[in-house]
Amino acid sequence: MKFKKNILCIGAGYVGGPTMAVIAAKCPAYKVTVVDVNAERIQAWDSDELPIFEPGLLDVVKQARGRNLFFSTDIAAGIRAADIIFVSVNTPTKTFGQGAGMASDLQYWEKTAHEIVAHSGAAKIIVEKSTLPVRTAEAMERILQENKKGILFEVVSNPEFLAEGSAVKDLLEPDRVLIGSRQTPAGLAAARAIVDIFANWVAADRIITTNLWSAELSKLVANAFLAQRISSINSVSALCEKTGADVGEISFAVGSDRRIGSRFLNASIGFGGSCFKKDILNLVYISRSYGLDEVADYWQAVIRMNEYQQDRFVRMIIREMFHTVVGKRIALLGFAFKANTGDTRESPGIHVAAKLLEERAALVISDPQALDNARCDLAGFTASGAAVEYEPDPYRAAADAHAIAVITEWDVYKGLDFKKIFASMRKPAFIFDGRNILDHQKLFEIGFNVFPLGKPSLTHFK
Ligand code: NAD
Numbered sequence: 001m002k003f004k005k006n007i008l009c010i011g012a013g014y015v016g017g018p019t020m021a022v023i024a025a026k027c028p029a030y031k032v033t034v035v036d037v038n039a040e041r042i043q044a045w046d047s048d049e050l051p052i053f054e055p056g057l058l059d060v061v062k063q064a065r066g067r068n069l070f071f072s073t074d075i076a077a078g079i080r081a082a083d084i085i086f087v088s089v090n091t092p093t094k095t096f097g098q099g100a101g102m103a104s105d106l107q108y109w110e111k112t113a114h115e116i117v118a119h120s121g122a123a124k125i126i127v128e129k130s131t132l133p134v135r136t137a138e139a140m141e142r143i144l145q146e147n148k149k150g151i152l153f154e155v156v157s158n159p160e161f162l163a164e165g166s167a168v169k170d171l172l173e174p175d176r177v178l179i180g181s182r183q184t185p186a187g188l189a190a191a192r193a194i195v196d197i198f199a200n201w202v203a204a205d206r207i208i209t210t211n212l213w214s215a216e217l218s219k220l221v222a223n224a225f226l227a228q229r230i231s232s233i234n235s236v237s238a239l240c241e242k243t244g245a246d247v248g249e250i251s252f253a254v255g256s257d258r259r260i261g262s263r264f265l266n267a268s269i270g271f272g273g274s275c276f277k278k279d280i281l282n283l284v285y286i287s288r289s290y291g292l293d294e295v296a297d298y299w300q301a302v303i304r305m306n307e308y309q310q311d312r313f314v315r316m317i318i319r320e321m322f323h324t325v326v327g328k329r330i331a332l333l334g335f336a337f338k339a340n341t342g343d344t345r346e347s348p349g350i351h352v353a354a355k356l357l358e359e360r361a362a363l364v365i366s367d368p369q370a371l372d373n374a375r376c377d378l379a380g381f382t383a384s385g386a387a388v389e390y391e392p393d394p395y396r397a398a399a400d401a402h403a404i405a406v407i408t409e410w411d412v413y414k415g416l417d418f419k420k421i422f423a424s425m426r427k428p429a430f431i432f433d434g435r436n437i438l439d440h441q442k443l444f445e446i447g448f449n450v451f452p453l454g455k456p457s458l459t460h461f462k
């Protein structure tokens, strides 16, 4: 079959895989190939055991796989055949050298730029899908222009806004698709070629076109604003615990103002995930590198508040369990950084588990999807003899435990039979609800000592 255009995506991760699956499903006239250096990942994309857990994703993949959606490790061939190349490689926080702990590590991204130059034989549009520092497209252009074959490349920024756990829905019904390009005839034509792809299923008024730098920076700013809301409500949760106010009631009252809006106001043990922290650190680093220290300090406070909230939760557990958790069995319900994903990158669960293990608690980690990742995250502790068990069944995890701590807001935890759980636990039984998802009054009536976040605790102690 002759396709209208060949699309290649370099990077078959949480973004590249789902995004390309949706493009392929919605655009049968385009051939979409996804390549990665990780052969195991590519193999998994070609099977029914996809490498990531994402509701609805397998159905979308199956619609297009083998028709116009292909997975491969042959990066060179993919580049040669492509008209449009999406670059969706990882851009983690740098762990070494200049900017360590703050700046983006652009080594994977730069490697793809050189590979594109090496294997291209004709003009191509290069689309930045990865989240990148503002003005990265300029560096990409410089590398691409170094080609000795006279090939013209046009760089476009098309940042991704999907959230894990709802990736398919976010891709099918996006609030907006953002496409930034040079404001030259060639740049605008490249942007139009990308608009044409999304126009297959996204309404025209939801496709925003901007200049390159606005698109790159909008992505960092969107994540910073979302994370800032969480840090704001988490800061209020600490104040609630001191004053008797209820953070849930405050979220509702404040969020009812349509200028503020109700979403992303759930107090929690802090935000996790691979991107919020990384992208804000990057924003802070960029601001500082331009000498904008006040701007940098402002955004850095969002991260500081997040760390404070995670620490506060652990301190609460230790304090309320009579200042010692040595040898006490504590069941962590959930380990993923949010519900409906198996991803544990930057999960607050890692921090909570590490701190409790340092206090010599005995942990049982339970999660419907994230236990394999949890094992990797805590491998260091297990190797040094710390007491950690992994148990998918929440009932078995809680049996004989002194305390339960809710780490992830999985729906399944709301429907548990807590009478049965209470009966199987050591007494006094504690429950720390790091997500405020449980019925605290009911738990108290069953006999638990209940510690929500930002709400009055309910205890049976005289
Ligand atoms: P990921 O680590 O899941 O996937 C990246 C993939 O790129 C890996 O499979 C890796 O093997 C591959 N890769 C790296 N270098 C390569 C190379 N030279 N050639 C071929 N493959 C290569 O990362 P992700 O979560 O998909 O994130 C990708 C980008 O998208 C990041 O910049 C991230 O900030 C951004 N982003 C992520 C999300 C999310 O929900 N995870 C959402 C929006 C934006």
Ligand code: UGA
Binding pocket: 131, 160, 161, 162, 163, 164, 165, 223, 226, 230, 263, 264, 265, 266, 267, 268, 269, 270, 271, 272, 273, 274, 275, 276, 337, 338, 339
């Ligand atoms: C986030 C953004 O929502 C996406 O738009 C963006 O594309 C993505 O980052 C990215 O760039 O990687 P994601 O991290 O997958 O998506 O998930 P979110 O739903 O944003 O949740 C992030 C964290 O905040 C989770 O730990 C979640 O539990 C926490 N959260 C969220 C709260 O603590 N309270 C809330 O009210 C909302």
